[in-house]
Amino acid sequence: MINKVVAGADEAISDIKNGSTLMLGGFGLCGIPENCIAALVRKGVKDLTCISNNAGVDDFGIGLMLQHRQVKKMISSYVGENAEFERQLLSGELEVELIPQGTLATRCMAAGYGMPAIFTPAGVGTEVAEGKETRNFNGKDYLMEYAFDADFALVKAWKGDTTGNLIFRATSRNFNPVMAMAGKITIAEVEELVEPGVFDPDHIHTPGVYVHRIFQGASYEKRIEQRTVRPRN
16 A cells, blocks of 8 residues: 655655746635645745635734745735735735635645636636636636646645545634645645544545655644734723
C-alpha cells in the first residue's frame, strides 16, 4: 500500500521554488494550512502567485508571507482584514486579481476535472470582464474563465490517513476539497493522522488519489472571534 507520509512541513514543501503558483485552502481564519505557510516563511521562497479565497490577516496565514515580501501576485475574492496587503497593493508592490467567489471555486473545480475553461455570467459587463472572451448562450452573455494552473495545492484537513484520504471538519470544508483536486502536487496537513482502514469510506471528503504528500501538523492555533460585553453596573 502506498504511504504518502512525509516527516513534516519543511519536507513537504521542500521543492516549492521561487516563482511557483500555489493554491492555499481556507476561508477567513478557518482551515488554513498554517504549518505549510510557516515552512514557506522559513524557507524564504519568493515571487509566489497565491490563489486563495482571502489574503489572511496581518500576522496569520498568507499575511505572514506578505510581511516577508514573498508574494508577487494574489488571486482572491476577499482581501480585507490585512493592512500590509492594502499597503502593498496601493504602493504597487503587489499584483492583485480579484475574482467573484463562485468563479474562484468553479475555476478550481474545472482544474480538478481536467476542463480547460468554464463559462459564467458572473462579472459580465463589469471590470471583471475586461480582456476576456464573451459568448452568448440562449440569449445570455457568459464570460470564459480559464481553469487554474497551479503547481502546488496546500490544504488543511481535520483527519487523514497514510494513503492521503482526508476528512474535513465543519467550515474547514470550504476551498480545501476543490483545491486538493486541482493542484499538480497536493500537500495535505492534518490534525490527526491514522492508518488506512480507520475511516468509514462514506465519511471521506477527499479521496487519497488527489493527495501526494501528507503529514500531521505540529500545532494549530484556534483563533476565534472575540466577544466584548459591558461591565455590570
